[in-house]
Amino acid sequence: MGRDSEAIVLLEAFARRTGLVDGRESRRYLWTDAMALCTYLTLYRRRRDSVLLRRARTLLSHVHGVLGHHAVGPRRGHPLGGVDEA
Numbered sequence: 001m002g003r004d005s006e007a008i009v010l011l012e013a014f015a016r017r018t019g020l021v022d023g024r025e026s027r028r029y030l031w032t033d034a035m036a037l038c039t040y041l042t043l044y045r046r047r048r049d050s051v052l053l054r055r056a057r058t059l060l061s062h063v064h065g066v067l068g069h070h071a072v073g074p075r076r077g078h079p080l081g082g083v084d085e086a
Contacts, residue, residue: 028066
């Protein structure tokens with residue numbers, strides 16, 4: 001199995017474990033999400049597999065939805081920077 005194939009197997013396990021697929025609860029951790037996003041995009045550029053790009057977009061959406069908001073303080077639940085959701 002080549003390195004790209006090994007990476008895809010690892011990314012699929014990551015996607016299942018962290019809720020990107022199968023409707024599981026989303027579990028986010030900034031550093032692993034960042035590494036996974038870079039890996040999805042790198043592999044997409046090499047292989048042009050639309051599934052990889054779709055996973056990258058889904059991951060980005062999950063990260064924004066979970067980590068793109070203040071966790072504490074008077075503005076709890078508002079997007080970072082005070083801008084509206086759009």
